[in-house]
Amino acid sequence: MGDRPGLAQALKPANNFLAATTLAATSAGTFITVLVLWDLLGHLPLPLGVAGHEGSTVLVGLNGLRLLRESAWRRPDGGRPRTL
Template identity: 80%
Template sequence: MIVVRIDGEPAGVLGLADQVRPDAADTVARLTALTATTPHLLTGDSPRAAARLAAEVGITNVHAGLLPQDKVAAVRNLHARGERVALVGDGVNDTPALAAAHVGIAMGRSGSDLALDTADAVITRDELATLPTLISLARRLVIANLVIAGTFIAVLVSWDLTGTLPLPLGVAGHEGSTIIVSLNGLRLLRNTAWQHATNQRQLVAPQLDPDT
């Protein structure tokens, strides 16, 4: 709140409030549906301001008035409960918590240099709507790579148990699976991968609309 004075006399009061990004509520809804967990808001803002912002985007777990060490403690409490924590932040105060989370995600354009260096992933587009796409692509990539590596290992082990696996062929098969997994990861550099994930995200949008 800002009090405006004219000639030393109060003439008015200005109320300042943080503006919620247009895609924030939609992103929270999609992340909730994608992860089947409720997001947490960790902020140094006052409880009143934090509650207002959380209500606008649909977050019910609010932790306000936190110092950097308090954010780290909140992340570690989630760890102790067996939760896998992905933290999104952009400020210097978020850096310790980004390091403590299983996955730290920084917003590229608005993020501080320290947050960008600490985070495991950086969203250069600075769009919150990219978060669900990022998680969806990461899951698909991990599952695909596990299937590829597991198939190669299963074939090589079965061959060795039931017959005679030549050592050069075994080494070639093992290293070959590593190369294929690496090449599969490089597919994320293609725009079509992101476009496909974005299209899938748009297809499920009607299911997340509270008015339907």
């Protein structure tokens, strides 16, 4: 990438999105894993299990909504994104 200085700048938003998505997926997966282990090794109250499941679903949905923002698709040169 040394011969293409604009490439690293163009990939920065994609890298930021990938890092945020990975963090959200890891945290949701860890939370669900804890709930499953709690259920298998002890007694997990049903409302807490449902709240945990629905909470992780909302987290995934909110993460997907980030892609609908126009700023998520802004080009590095400040131009507007291309539309289909």
